[in-house]
Amino acid sequence: MVDYTPPLARLIDELKKIPGIGRKSAQRIAFFLLRTDKKNALALAEAIAQAREKIFTCSVCNNITAVDPCEICSSPERDREKICVVEEPFNIHSIERTGLYHGLYHVLMGNLSPIRGIGPDELRIAGLVARVRAGGVQEVILATSPTTEGSATAHYLTEILRQYKIIISRIALGLPVGADLDYADEVTIAKAMEGRLEVK
Numbered sequence: 001m002v003d004y005t006p007p008l009a010r011l012i013d014e015l016k017k018i019p020g021i022g023r024k025s026a027q028r029i030a031f032f033l034l035r036t037d038k039k040n041a042l043a044l045a046e047a048i049a050q051a052r053e054k055i056f057t058c059s060v061c062n063n064i065t066a067v068d069p070c071e072i073c074s075s076p077e078r079d080r081e082k083i084c085v086v087e088e089p090f091n092i093h094s095i096e097r098t099g100l101y102h103g104l105y106h107v108l109m110g111n112l113s114p115i116r117g118i119g120p121d122e123l124r125i126a127g128l129v130a131r132v133r134a135g136g137v138q139e140v141i142l143a144t145s146p147t148t149e150g151s152a153t154a155h156y157l158t159e160i161l162r163q164y165k166i167i168i169s170r171i172a173l174g175l176p177v178g179a180d181l182d183y184a185d186e187v188t189i190a191k192a193m194e195g196r197l198e199v200k
Contacts (some may be wrong), residue, residue, distance in 0.1 A: 008034070057089075060131075062107035062124050064089045072105060079103040081138040085128060085157065087111050087145060095143065103141075106131065111144055111153040120156065128157070132164050139167040146173040146191060 003009060008030060015026035033041045057063065058070035065071065072078060072092070082103030086092055092105050108123045131137060140161055144150035158168050174192025184192075 057107075057109075060127075061105050062089070062109055062127070063092055063105060077102070080136055082141065083128070083131065083137055083139075084141040084143050086143050087150065087153070091143065101141075103139075108144075108153065111147075111149040112156060113149045123153075125157070125160070129160060132161060132166060137164075137166055139169060142168065142170045146188075 004012065011030045011033070012023070012026045015021055015029050016023060018026075021029070033044070054066050055064050056066075056068070058065045058068060058073055060069045060073040063070045063072060067074075079102050082101075083106050084095060084101060084103055085106045085108060086095070087108050087110060089107050092107070095101050095105075106124070106128045108125065108128075110118055110123055112118060112120065112123070128140075132140065140157075142154040142157055144154045154170055161168050172191075172195035174188060174195050
């Protein structure tokens, strides 16, 4: 059997390293890049190189940014009494799209996972504690994922932040809008019940 020419084989191998991209998807993307206008392929390569060169993490909140502190941390429009704690930088975008939250953020860069060898020291928890200890923060909103690891992370943060005179809240978890109750698991339904609100 004849394999792909080495440059193409290398491109496919590199594309396979992207989460969610298997061999077939990597092949399709590689062949698309070879078929497309050379200018478009080079523009993509340049965009990747520039992103790697110019993007880093904010020294305050760990969000990805090209300026330090990031646009959110330096904005005078943001409510500095609230910090929303998320696991990854892309979680910020999901919350920002709602247009409902106007406070600050803190990115942990993951969640607690003893199985994967991720303990408190591997996360950006010390920076969060330092920000709370510095004063001015009235509420910390824990927006970790509704997984075992996300819940364990939220519990751990609650325990270490409890000593400060602040409100510690957790985002409501449960059924997404448009979900059919028949297809929801017991944990999701239980979380929806726990997070219920009074109808007014």
